[in-house]
Amino acid sequence: MSASQEIAVLGVGMHPWGKWGKNFVEYGVVAARAALADANVDWRDVQLVCGADTVRNGYPGYVAGATFAQALGWQGASVSSSYAACASGATALNAARAQILAGMVDVAMVIGADTTPKGFLAPNAGERGDDPDWLRFRLLGATNPTYFGMYARRRMELHGATQDDFAAVKVKNAKHGFENPYARFRKEVTLEDVNASPIVSDPLRLLEICATSDGAAALIVCSMDYAKSHGVTSPVRVAGVSTVTPSYPNTLIDMPNFATDSAFGVAEPERGFRDSIAYAAYEQAGIGPEDLDLAEVYDLSTALELDWYENIGLCKPGEAERLVRDGDTTIGGRIPVNASGGLACFGEAVPAQAIAQVCELTWHLRGEAGARQVEGARVGLTVNQGLFGHGSSVIVRK
Amino acid sequence: MKTQVPAVDGWFTLGDSPALLASRGVETGSYFFPKNLAFSRNPAAPTEELTEVELSRRGRVWSWTTNHYQPPAPYVAADPFVPYTVVAVELIDEQMVVLGPLAPECDPKTLAVGTDVELTLGTLYEDDDNEYVVWHWKPVAA
Known part of the structure; x- marks a missing residue:
């Protein structure tokens, strides 16, 4: 992608993750105001609000863009609301990017916030016999960690991953997140702590599966011209946003499905779905994994973080365990992953998560990440996946 | 004697040799589970029957996993809760992977990638009149 197709990240803001028990709109307003202050932009000058929806907070959650436009005070901005499960934030960012690059608006807000119930994420209520998300709980008891457990077991069987390899991911992320004021869980843990926690979905233990959290994140994004006129000559830039779906046949079992596609009689796609997510962002940015200084990956489980190392091209299949063992993905290593602490330290606030990943990279690229700073970071990538086939990857550079 | 009722309509056959019911494209041979006769999801043959x-x-x-925590409704859990195993099974001819519960009498410690399994039926839950059945996967000699 040529430089003229980049947009600027003018401001970022977050509400700390936690289990605060408030309405999600309150968190979003805190994040929005923080992003506006960071950008030095008056809310009344924002021309477009792109909301990432939450489906667990009633109608206001389905129309997140308008909900936040009203909460911040109606000022006539255009609105867009997106739902793409965990990938919603990237979809909202891409809506803003498209309108900025098309010249329809100069400056936009991207925002997502959530309030989550305790325990497992559950399907919508009622007798929903035609809804695969309801049926997977009814017929199989297939919670989200059920899928994570199957992926983890597969890694052990195929690549010889051990429980200590998985636990090492948690130890690393806990160390990173200890320094992050926005993280919910800020406590260093040892391999012994992880291995002593109760098994949830074998082989994964409680400390290896991401919790559900309340939280909010917001971005102010704008055209390069707007940034310049605003006195920001060298902003963090968004160089690629991938929101791809799978290509048929999708042969890796995925939430909330009961089966994969059948590969009978058809050539498998050049890249599996997870590999295709970051690839599309690399293509747009005209870079490859070797150009990255850091990455934020979606560690719904410890084992899944290892899968992502391979899916985003940090190493070949089967080599991810070595990366974590050698400290390559620890801050100070070759390619730090989840310097924020990742979902391991945040828990999942679904619509805010992909936006929070971009906030984190922005702080690193500006040199504002404090004690967890990845020194000299100039290029970063996020990757994330929402159930029902939503890819999400964002590349930012300085 | 309670009546055996499928826990979901039209997903599998009953009897001694139960099988999952899928749809199959007549042009491409692609399989789809659960069954959907309304449209083909193979983009190369959108109008195939x-x-x-x-x-x-x-x-x-x-692959497989054993769940040690009780899932939320609509799962109908035993009281007290009993851990259960979900298995992902590769069907060789169909070239697809299908999930299902491991038959509860089977020990998940005997499983490995590549273990041969066979479809059986078992109880998902019961009420006063009916036994609601679901498909299970059960290891068999190769």
Whole structure:
């Protein structure tokens, strides 16, 4: 992608993750105001609000863009609301990017916030016999960690991953997140702590599966011209946003499905779905994994973080365990992953998560990440996946 | 004697040799589970007709997990809760992976990637009148 197709990240803001028990709109307003202050932009000058929806907070959650436009005070901005499960934030960012690059608006807000119930994420209520998300709980008891457990077991069987390899991911992320004021869980843990926690979905233990959290994140994004006129000559830039779906046949079992596609009689796609997510962002940015200084990956489980190392091209299949063992993905290593602490330290606030990943990279690229700073970071990538086939990857550079 | 009722309509056959019911494209041969006769999801043949077929009753383990925490409704949990195992099974002819519960009498410690399994039926839950049945995967000698 040529430089003229980049947009600027003018401001970022977050509400700390936690289990605060408030309405999600309150968190979003805190994040929005923080992003506006960071950008030095008056809310009344924002021309477009792109909301990432939450489906667990009633109608206001389905129309997140308008909900936040009203909460911040109606000022006539255009609105867009997106739902793409965990990938919603990237979809909202891409809506803003498209309108900025098309010249329809100069400056936009991207925002997502959530309030989550305790325990497992559950399907919508009622007798929903035609809804695969309801049926997977009814017929199989297939919670989200059920899928994570199957992926983890597969890694052990195929690549010889051990429980200590998985636990090492948690130890690393806990160390990173200890320094992050926005993280919910800020406590260093040892391999012994992880291995002593109760098994949830074998082989994964409680400390290896991401919790559900309340939280909010917001971005102010704008055209390069707007940034310049605003006195920001060298902003963090968004160089690629991938929101791809799978290509048929999708042969890796995925939430909330009961089966994969059948590969009978058809050539498998050049890249599996997870590999295709970051690839599309690399293509747009005209870079490859070797150009990255850091990455934020979606560690719904410890084992899944290892899968992502391979899916985003940090190493070949089967080599991810070595990366974590050698400290390559620890801050100070070759390619730090989840310097924020990742979902391991945040828990999942679904619509805010992909936006929070971009906030984190922005702080690193500006040199504002404090004690967890990845020194000299100039290029970063996020990757994330929402159930029902939503890819999400964002590349930012300085 | 309670009446045996499928826990979900039209997903599998009953009897001694139960099988999962899928749809299959008549042009491409693509399989789809659960069954959907309304449209083909193979983008190469969007208008192909679909027929109902039985899936292979045997497959090989792709992966599995045992859940030690009680899931939320609509799962109907035993009281007290009993851990249960979900298996992903690779069907060789269909070239697809299908999930299912491990038959509860089977020990998940005996599973490995590639273990041969066969489809059986078992109880998902019961009420006063009916036993609601679901498909299970059960290891068999190769």
